[in-house]
Amino acid sequence: MTSTFDKFFTFLFYRKSLALFLLLAPLLIWLGVVYLGSLFTLLIQSFFSIDSFSGVIKREFTLESYYDLFRQSTNWDIIIRTTTMAFTVTVVSAIIAFPIAYFMAMNAGPTLKPILYLGVMLPLWSSYLVKVYSWKLIMAKEGILTWCLDQLGLLHLLDVVLAIPVIGGSSLSFSYIGMFLVFVYIWLPYMILPIQASLERIPKSLLEASSDLGGGPSQTFRKVILPLAFPGVVAGSIFTFSLTLGDYIIPTIIGNSSYFIGMAVYTHQGTAGNIPLAAAFSVVPIIIMMVYLSIAKRLGAFDAL
């Protein structure tokens, strides 16, 4: 038994391409069949249609679902709302993340650095749902945020903010502002780490060269550090943007029940049973992401991942 086993391995050792094929085959079959196969099925189904009387899916090629999708202005609203949210969350996350990443990469000493790194990595990996839930506690009417603002005598400020049309609402947990806060909170670590990595890679000699050539700190920052760290920002933005685009848990738990792409997909396939429309809807974030990724590639984000 053992010797046949050994012989088999030795046999493979001299046939590199066969060995390579056997090693890769399980993964390729899995991802090819299960994953790409499913994506392909989804794409196919988006060209099917649903019979509006019987609710049966007609397996014939048609653009009906796409027509349905783009005909209704509410669907456009959903797409625009989701994309705007994703974009705003991305920009604000980058603004908050940059100083943190900068401090981690440039200022923190050898003892502080691993602590900070772990401090960002832990929330990134730890439970998504628990984190969303914690904000429900924080933003509840009788919760901690109201209490803190009350203690500081700033409660009226919250009312002013919530009175802002469109983004305001009856309370923080029923407004776009609340939803936005939670999105930024959840995705922030995904932005910090790539920026930190790209700042880490800047050779210190470049900074010295800049100052030797007479560049002041702010000039060095603008002309040397920022351009070199920018691919890291774009890399981080891929995560924040893509994750916001596809999320449907946060808009379900927090917010004023206006629809986001993820929720629309979920409802169309679940309650409505309209898989073709759900499929067509989920092609939208794929296309947005493809456009986004091609721009990101040009900006050099893939070298920073």
Next chain:
Amino acid sequence: MRSKWNLGSIGLRTATLFGFLFIHIPILLIIMYAFSTDEKTFQFPLPGFTTKWFGVAWDRNDIWEAIILSSQVALISTFIAIFLGTLACLAVYRSQFFGKEIISFLVILPIALPGIVTGISLRSAMSLFGIPFSTWTIVIAHATFCIVTVYNNVLARLRRSSHSMVEASMDLGANPWQTFRFVILPNIATALLAGGMLSFALSFDEVIVTTFTAGQQSTVPIWMLTEFIRPRQRPVTNVVAVFVILVTTIPILVAYYLTKEDDGRKK
């Protein structure tokens, strides 16, 4: 030299401090709320402290069922991910062939595309081919996006370890299997464990893809989501949240130390 680059160091420190408070306080709050005597609301300051909700949660069967299902799914998906990821790493590392980059791309794709896309794709495929929802449909979905953590960890380790050991083993007359078993495997063992831990944590916590592939069963995240939307006993939800924090945090810490120690040795 370094102090020269401390642009507005105090501002930077404050920004970092607030950033970290922002990231960590909500998680600490959840832990605190699990001990609250308040049953109906999210009242703050807490009216009192109690550990009774831990007992109540312990006696709930639906929670145990969810935990058992989540653990099963996470374990099986992790093993599939380890198997598929490691084999592919051994193929990709040190060899050049057409389409090598496509493999890395394929492995990342399930987590790079929005979760909703992965979820609905798998669901629509399953319904098209009439596959009934079961523990296995969840496992298939989870294994697909878990491969990347194993793949990245193991590949990084293989790239860092020196190939001369493998050559030496071959020169000394070991066959390929012995070389794998006694040289490569011990070398990548901690990376495998780290990748596996991360994959377990990832699977245990996944909710979006799971809602699409689970049918009637509920994993721990699905149980929680149902409780958020239709709360029954809020403090019990908080207790389960604390449990989930532990189950996901501990593997991440272990994975971190497993890979960090290795960095120290190699440098």
